[in-house]
Amino acid sequence: MSYLTLSISLLFVIIPLVLSKTLNLGLEKDTTIAAIRSIVQLLAVGYVLQFVFDSENMVYILLMVVLMIAAATHNAQKKGVAIKGIIWKLIVTFTFVEVLTQGILLGLGITPPTAQYIIPISGMVVGNSMVLAILFLNRFTSEIETHQDKTELILSLGGTPKQAIHSQLIASIQASTIPTIESQKTIGLVQLPGMMSGQIIAGADPVQAVLFQLLVLFLLLTTAVLTSIMLGYLSYPTLFNQRMQLLK
Amino acid sequence: MMTANPAVRFESVNFSREEMHILRHVTGIFPKGRITTVVGPSGAGKTTLFKLCNGLESPDDGEIYIHDTSIHSYNPVELRRSVGIALQKATMVSGTVEKNLALPLQLQGKTLSHERAGELLDVAGLDASFLKRDVKDLSGGQQQKLSIARTLVNQPDILLLDEITSSLDSVSRQDIENLITSINRDYGTTIAWITHNLQQALTIGDYTWVMMDGEVMETGESSLLKEPQNERVKQFVEGEID
Numbered sequence: 001m002s003y004l005t006l007s008i009s010l011l012f013v014i015i016p017l018v019l020s021k022t023l024n025l026g027l028e029k030d031t032t033i034a035a036i037r038s039i040v041q042l043l044a045v046g047y048v049l050q051f052v053f054d055s056e057n058m059v060y061i062l063l064m065v066v067l068m069i070a071a072a073t074h075n076a077q078k079k080g081v082a083i084k085g086i087i088w089k090l091i092v093t094f095t096f097v098e099v100l101t102q103g104i105l106l107g108l109g110i111t112p113p114t115a116q117y118i119i120p121i122s123g124m125v126v127g128n129s130m131v132l133a134i135l136f137l138n139r140f141t142s143e144i145e146t147h148q149d150k151t152e153l154i155l156s157l158g159g160t161p162k163q164a165i166h167s168q169l170i171a172s173i174q175a176s177t178i179p180t181i182e183s184q185k186t187i188g189l190v191q192l193p194g195m196m197s198g199q200i201i202a203g204a205d206p207v208q209a210v211l212f213q214l215l216v217l218f219l220l221l222t223t224a225v226l227t228s229i230m231l232g233y234l235s236y237p238t239l240f241n242q243r244m245q246l247l248k
Numbered sequence: 249m250m251t252a253n254p255a256v257r258f259e260s261v262n263f264s265r266e267e268m269h270i271l272r273h274v275t276g277i278f279p280k281g282r283i284t285t286v287v288g289p290s291g292a293g294k295t296t297l298f299k300l301c302n303g304l305e306s307p308d309d310g311e312i313y314i315h316d317t318s319i320h321s322y323n324p325v326e327l328r329r330s331v332g333i334a335l336q337k338a339t340m341v342s343g344t345v346e347k348n349l350a351l352p353l354q355l356q357g358k359t360l361s362h363e364r365a366g367e368l369l370d371v372a373g374l375d376a377s378f379l380k381r382d383v384k385d386l387s388g389g390q391q392q393k394l395s396i397a398r399t400l401v402n403q404p405d406i407l408l409l410d411e412i413t414s415s416l417d418s419v420s421r422q423d424i425e426n427l428i429t430s431i432n433r434d435y436g437t438t439i440a441w442i443t444h445n446l447q448q449a450l451t452i453g454d455y456t457w458v459m460m461d462g463e464v465m466e467t468g469e470s471s472l473l474k475e476p477q478n479e480r481v482k483q484f485v486e487g488e489i490d
């Protein structure tokens with residue numbers, strides 16, 4: 001695709017603008033901002049990626065991954081303000097998930113160690129890890145609230161903090177990972193995954209695209225389960241003090 | 249004398265939460281092997297007092313001694329097993345009656361035998377046929393009885409009961425009163441019992457605390473309820489006791 005075809009495709013921005021104007025929907029301003037922002041942001045990312053790909057310098061690749069983890073941490077920490085040191089727990093979780101998945105991919109030679117593979121796959125892994133972290137933290141904080149009496153009961157009977165929080169922890173891990181697992185059951189039936197569609201449009205062999213998509217799906221299973229479990233086990237001890245009392 | 253070797257001794261205990269004083273300079277004892285009843289209007293700090301003994305909370309300052317040893321020297325898990333508490337809300341974990349009854353042992357990786365479970369229910373005045381029932385289907389009073397039975401599983405030597413007869417009819421209440429007095433008599437278990445029922449506090453108690461606004465107004469032999477010294481205690485007691 002060229003810049004000429006891209007400018008023609010602005011038709012798809014003009015259609016909603018015209019409709020909004022004639023029907024007085026008041027969407028012109030936001031539509032324009034959205035269009036301009038996506039052009040600027042994506043082109044910037046494109047050029048940065050091109051620069052990193054051309055340089056094939058590991059330092060730049062690493063820098064990109066660090067930026068991804070920083071952005072993911074920034075987004076997810078808002079949901080975990082109730083948990084002490086949540087920022088570090090998120091950084092440790094995202095980093096571990098990223099290092100483990102890339103370690104397996106690169107270590108076993110599943111994907112080549114080039115920016116072309118490392119960066120998009122890291123983006124998907126860290127992005128999904130972030131979504132999972134947000135889902136988990138949302139659920140976990142509400143489970144703690146609702147089941148405070150139960151936690152106190154178990155502590156009062158001589159249970160440890162881990163025993164007192166166990167069922168809330170498991171419920172939160174399950175609730176946050178189920179959407180990832182469930183969505184994979186119907187994949188391809190309703191909607192083609194975006195990445196696979198993109199590859200096919202770009203001219204890849206559909207079966208190759210499917211194989212690659214499967215790799216990503218499996219990767220996201222690990223990402224989902226690992227993120228919730230790690231974050232859960234890193235977080236629950238901060239809810240209690242040394243005397244095994246629930247902090248309120 | 250009662251004051252010799254108390255099971256629990258509070259020494260100028262303060263406890264606050266979010267700038268609010270919940271307990272102020274609380275000093276007093278739960279005599280060993282006796283039944284202490286604790287009365288006072290709601291919000292007086294009675295529940296908080298018990299949570300401190302069971303180690304669910306810690307005082308801001310002051311000291312609590314359990315059998316003459318500072319509460320801080322106990323391992324929290326051991327403390328909570330030997331100072332058992334039946335919480336005011338009679339909280340249940342979801343599942344069957346048997347699961348709830350077995351909970352204290354399950355937390356130690358042990359199991360509760362079917363016979364023992366039946367015995368405990370019987371002691372608390374519930375039929376053994378309840379074992380497989382879902383706790384959701386129990387009435388408030390039945391949950392209170394189950395909560396007492398569950399607290400007894402750990403065989404505590406100090407037993408804290410927080411308004412455990414509030415949802416019971418008078419027959420069941422009588423049963424529980426008999427149960428608690430017989431536990432006290434047969435095993436020498438020290439008992440502290442929060443109640444709204446001043447008649448109960450007087451007849452069941454050997455020793456009584458009257459609390460108001462986080463402070464201990466009077467403590468002594470339960471007969472103090474008949475002739476309180478403090479003017480506010482007199483007002484509180486009047487009309488509620490014959």
Ligand SMILES: Nc1ncnc2c1ncn2[C@@H]1O[C@H](COP(=O)(O)OP(=O)(O)O)[C@@H](O)[C@H]1O
Nearest residue numbers: 248265270288289290291292293294295296297
């Ligand atoms: N966790 C808590 N946070 C804030 N205030 C509390 C908490 N627990 C108890 N309180 C307050 O402390 C006071 C005493 O409560 P409590 O010990 O339950 O009294 P009682 O059992 O005599 O009714 C009440 O005013 C109550 O609102």
Ligand SMILES: [Mg+2]
Nearest residue numbers: 294295296336
């Ligand atoms: Mg209370």
